[in-house]
Amino acid sequence: MTSSVVEVSTAAVTARGSFIDALCVEELFVDPSYQRPTDMGRARTLAAAWDRRLAGVIEVSDRGEQQHPRYAVIDGAHRVEGARLRDPQSMVVASIHEGLSIAEEAALFDRLNRQRRRPSTWDHWRARKVSGDATVTAIEAVVSELGLRIDPGPREGNVRCTATLEKLAALGGTDLVRETLQLILSVWDLRTDAYDAPIVHGVGLIQHHLRERIDPERLADTLLGVVPLALRTQAAALGDTLTGTAGVRMATTIMVLYNKNRRVLGRPVLVSARSFGGGARNARSRPLPSKTA
Template sequence: MTPLHAHTREEPFTDPGELPVIDWLDKSLIDIDPAYQRGLDRPRVAKILRGFEWASFGAIVVAPAGDGRYHCTDGQHRLEAAKQHPMVSVVPAIIVAVSGAKAEAANFIALNRDRKNISALDRYWAELAAEDEDALTISQVVNRAGVTIQRYATIDYKPGQTVAVSALRALVDTRGVIRARQVLEVLAKADLAPIKGEHIRACELLMTDDEFREDVEPEALTEAMAGDDEQMGIDAKAFAKTHRMPAARALASVWFRKSRKKRKAA
């Protein structure tokens, strides 16, 4: 059995190049080259600035630009936050041996091409472990509603399980804990497996929008959701295409029609 670390002649190691220098640099000596860098996301900078800590800052990547100055090829938002912080004068930097705009741009692409940003699900579990207040609130709401957030996405869900953390976060932020729990209780009782983001948004719409909420009874809505979720998804997609509306609103319309029929039958 070939060891995992073994390397064959057909797959030679690449030359890693010149060793970079790691140093603390004066923040005023580092610039951004707009020829290849993205525009600054000001809200993102403000968020970093509000929670600025060296423990989570990391090192930015820079390239020598001549005359003792540098161009930042990775970490421009952290750099901008550092520049705005009155107690910060230097930043940790990895100085790579590239020269010129073309080489810097290639370095920028190499750093970002295969980067995998943290998913909303991974972020939630990390925040929960860190006892973040918002994550703890979400956990409390879903638990009380009878919903379970899974650690990983899978193909074998059980009723009441979900990985739709972004939709859950938006629901709690927008509607508050009490209303969010009421929405999730309706979904949990329908035995959906899993509870998807569009399920959460559709149920929220039916229970809060003026167009629907006066005519929606939670019990009838739960009963309308139960059944062939795949077929209802197909019906919702067709409805969305015909009426040119978002998928969640189309699903809400399908559920609303079913819940009204069940009320009339009762």
Template sequence: MTEITFRDPGEVPALDWLDKTLIDIDSTYQRGLDEGRVQKIVDWFAWDSFGAIVVAPAADGRFHAIDGQHRLEAAKRHPKVSVVPAIIITATGTAAEAETFVNVNGARKNVSPLEMYWAQLASGDPEAETVKQVCERAGLKLMRYPGSNGKYSGSETVAIAALRSLIDKRGAMRARQVLEVVAKADLRPVTALQIKAAELLMLDPEFCNDVEPEAITDAIRGNALGLDTEAGAFAATHRLPKVKAFASVWFKKCRKKRKVV
């Protein structure tokens, strides 16, 4: 039986609470600060979600933050925070600190918007609950994960950013009406571009007065792949945004409203 060999994890780091004013950022390897991200942490500052900052000893009893610079900056701006939890590693010098920075961030998997949505829903977030209700009422199935090998059943989607944008911009009722159009077309999957194209056709003055929702559904049902290809070519030929090209191609396939005489 082959013995499994594990890498030596090195010296166990110290855990401590450090004075926030003793921790600096080395711009040699650190990224620039995202002011919006810092301010969001300040506005919603809570120890439950703060976590420990990874630091390395520097000269004169000070420290360099290797991981957690946005949280550190938020702590420095918060008047009720004086110390921060820290993991103190033994890296010495810029090169060693930068190597740790690469190892920490290179192995990290960022939370996707879809993963964040499901976590927010589980936490009882009211905006996430609104998305859930709108999708259910429209007959759209918001999936937890992208389809295996790109395979989906009818009316499934993972386009959470497009859904949230639609609801924020148009409100829950209008968003449901738009989503019903693509849900009834049995698209596999319902993509962000398709959601935005349906929104344009139904709510933009250029199109909405000339086409019925049912006509949009009929036009794209069973023909989505061909229309997507045609829309891509149309966008390239006419140098249009893809959403406008999708809407234009769909519009041409729709039965137009009968004029009232």
């Protein structure tokens, strides 16, 4: 799958116009579509020990005279909030970028954060979503189509394992993401623990690597006979005897239960960690024919 994420280089930003100026914090705002929520504890700490000489230069985007407040903070939101808490009329030094779209702001935010400190997986996902990353957009569409949400909150219907969804998309495209989530949804509905990363990854590996060997009805019935917590416990127990990722151990655990299923008769499918390509992100990508006997 090809990514079309907006890339904003330093040269490109400079070419469109950027300059240094002092701005009042009243003129600044944070766009929540790609920015993380402000940590007010951190902002208060900055305010208490405020030293304008150490505040550095923040990065902002000029949204134009029609926007009030006018300047979107790309980098430096906590410093702005710290200055605001100290004095609502505080001035901060800013590098002002002109002519950026919101998607380009998000891409610049993501790049600056990856360069300066490691952002969380969710920060990275949200910024890529706003910037138009093709992989993120396609996965979001599939999840929404199924009536689920990509959201970090531990609530029913939320899918939080974005890194795992990307691994499945790289392995078998968004069709594999859809089939995996569809099966989980049909078995366990919206329960939160059903969408934990090892379970999603394990079910996806089975769907991809054993597609021609398993009975879909027997697989669904096998999953119906166990709760997600029990699956995780059994998979964790395999950690002492089986190599591979948590997803591979989960896939193996499910297949052990599949082979023991007497409610839906069928031939057993013997597996090992190697049956699932070691769980590698790029193992057996879609263009390659199946090598499983």
